Structure formats: C-alpha cells, structure tokens
Amino acid sequence: MNELIYQKNQFVEYLQIEKNASFLTIDQYKDDIENFFSFMMSESISSLKEVDYSLIRVYLSELHSKELSRRSISRRLSCLRSFYRFLEREQLVHHNPFLNIRMPKSENPIPQFFYEEELEHLFTVSDLTTPLGQRNQALLELLYGTGIRVSECKQLEISDIDFSLTTLLITGKGRKERYVPFGQFAADALTDYIEYGRETLLSKSNNSTHNVFLNARGGPLTARGIRMILDKMVKDAALTVDIYPHKLRHSFATHLINQGADLRSVQELLGHEHLSSTQIYTHVTKDRLRNVYMNSHPRANK
Known part of the structure; x- marks a missing residue:
C-alpha cells in the first residue's frame, strides 16, 4: 500500500x-x-x-x-x-x-437554469438592513451577474474588484486569469456589503482576511456555505425549485445567448477553454426558439 x-x-x-x-x-x-x-x-x-x-x-x-x-x-x-x-x-x-478501454458515450444533458421571473423573486428575499442580508444579496447578484464558478467566488479578494471599470479579476481552472465585467445591480450590492455588512462580520473575527465573502463568524465563506445560503434564499422565496451555484452560472449564460450574445463572448466570460463547453447553451436557445415558433407562427400548427 x-x-x-x-x-x-x-x-x-x-x-x-x-x-x-x-x-x-x-x-x-x-x-x-x-x-x-x-x-x-x-x-x-x-x-x-x-x-x-x-x-x-x-x-x-x-x-x-x-x-x-x-x-x-x-x-x-x-x-x-x-x-x-x-x-x-x-x-x-x-x-x-x-x-x-473505450470511454462510454457521454451524456449531454440540457443545463438547468432559472427563468427570469424566478430570479427576480429571489432578489427580493434578503433583509438589506442586516450584514448577512447584504452579503447574501451581493453573493446572488455577483454569481448571476458574472457567471463565475463557486470555486472562483469563494476565493475572490477585495483587491480583485475594480469598481471604476466594474470588472473582476478571476483566477479560474488551471490558475488561468480572466477579467469579467459586472453590472450596476452587482456593483450597488457589493458596495453596500463591503462598506457596511462585511466590516461588521470582519469585526467578529480575530484574524484579518482579504476574502470578499465572509461567514457569520468573520471567516472566509466556503463552497458549502454558499450552497446553504442559496438553499435558504429559495426556501424564503417559497420557490419549489432546486438551486445550486452552477444553476446561476447556467442561467447567466442562457440569458445572455437568448438576448443575442455570441458564443465566443460567452465562452470568454465563462472561462471555458473549448467552445464545445459553451455550445450546450445553444440547445436551450433552440428549444426556446422552437416553442416560440410553434406557439406564434400561423402556419406552425393545423
């Protein structure tokens, strides 16, 4: 042995x-x-x-x-x-x-994603007057607003955020770095959390940390902690859907493509090495377009 x-x-x-x-x-x-x-x-x-x-x-x-x-x-x-x-x-x-040994043929399941209405409801459940509520709101806005992986999110540090250019410096798989933009909703949520909520959480710990997202004791938030936070938000929103961090990443990519973003741009934002990894989201778009066509075109159905 x-x-x-x-x-x-x-x-x-x-x-x-x-x-x-x-x-x-x-x-x-x-x-x-x-x-x-x-x-x-x-x-x-x-x-x-x-x-x-x-x-x-x-x-x-x-x-x-x-x-x-x-x-x-x-x-x-x-x-x-x-x-x-x-x-x-x-x-x-x-x-x-x-x-x-021949590899088994891989399955290509269509990625699960949130509809925009479901997400809008999720954004209303956090109590923004509390440090944990501010953290949860910033976490949700950032995961959906950038499509970053949970492993990338948990290791994000304050110095990785550029508010003037509204971009994040992300260290992805294989320690490859990429810049990812974020929008105004995420910027506002991050600003409120970092200026108020994070400072309160940090004061509960004897150790200083540069991690953006902290737990209730002031230490760095883990991947498991992020999943638990998202699960609670779904429960508070009374939604009968499953949630996991990657589902927000799937939603980010799906909504971008549905709104006309090109695959190459989405590939770069997600940090995919190969375009084939990004192409799974076109299946979702094709299904959506087919449903729109079947329900809208006067000659689609008898």
Missing part, C-alpha cells in the same frame, strides 16, 4: 507543478485514484503493474452496479488513464492498460 500512496503523491505533485491544475481538479483526481486503490485491495491486487484489461472490465462492472452516470464513469477512466500515462513516463509501469 505504501508504494501505491507514493505513486499517487508523485502524480499529485506532477499535477501541481507541471500541469498547474486547480485545487478542485487535484482533489477530484485524488478521490478517483483512491477509489481505484480500494477496488484493487478488494481484488487482492497490490501493485499497479498487475492491473490488466480484464481487471478494468471488472472495475467498470462495479461502477455500473453503483448506477454511476456515464459522465462520472468517463471522468474516472480519464483520470486513471492520465495517472498511468504519468507512471509510464516515469518508468514506474511498463504499459497503460487503460489505453484499450
């Missing part, structure tokens, strides 16, 4: 130093590799050199029996393929048994 841990740690170091991978990606890779190690132990396999095609087929069967999505299975296979590619490069294994 010590050998496996050493090889995993070597790979993690490679991801950090050579690939400049994000903390989120590294944590996901570690989880996937450790999951595979557990499977190896259950099959009495103690070395990565012993892994072969037939063993991987058993592993795949186990993943299917757990009813994991094709996307999750594909991600785990991709991680292990990269892991073995690294081990092969370092001459720690002789071959990569994952090269001959």
